[in-house]
Amino acid sequence: DPWGMLGIMLTLMILPLIAGMSVAAFKPTWAERLRGPFKIFSIVAFVTFIVVAMQKNFDFFWDYISVVFFLVAIHNAMAFLLGYTTGLVAGLKGRDRRALSVEVGIQNSGLGLILIFNFFNGLGGMAIVAAWWGVWHIIVGLTLASFWSQIPTGDEASLATE
Numbered sequence: 001d002p003w004g005m006l007g008i009m010l011t012l013m014i015l016p017l018i019a020g021m022s023v024a025a026f027k028p029t030w031a032e033r034l035r036g037p038f039k040i041f042s043i044v045a046f047v048t049f050i051v052v053a054m055q056k057n058f059d060f061f062w063d064y065i066s067v068v069f070f071l072v073a074i075h076n077a078m079a080f081l082l083g084y085t086t087g088l089v090a091g092l093k094g095r096d097r098r099a100l101s102v103e104v105g106i107q108n109s110g111l112g113l114i115l116i117f118n119f120f121n122g123l124g125g126m127a128i129v130a131a132w133w134g135v136w137h138i139i140v141g142l143t144l145a146s147f148w149s150q151i152p153t154g155d156e157a158s159l160a161t162e
Helices: 002-026 028-056 058-089 094-105 109-119 124-149
Strands: none
Touching: 002 028, 002 109, 028 058, 028 109, 028 124, 058 094, 058 124, 094 124, 109 124
């Protein structure tokens, strides 16, 4: 059902985006206070999706993890590299290159899982790829963010004038 899929995508992606941008624009103090709790909520919700997908398809996971692991790792590394390289070619500042790299590298696994369970009856192979993708994104995304937080971008001088 393409309309049902569109509805889910709008509900999960567009409405929260509009709500967040509206709160930030009209109630910036609220937005700042809500930032921490929403970060925690989003991680907990994402981990919950992954745990449910893994739990329902654990046999598939063990049977195919040797293949899925490397495919997801290679795809994800290429996505991070593509995002960073695109920012470099476009002449973006270091912090923007990093942001673009993360945006391209951390695809929406949660949305993938929701679509798989709602429109494809939670097919084991699809769910395992999306669930492992989510686990991998958490591991690599947090590792990369931690690593980058320790290394200056070189933009610090220009940030003071912006």
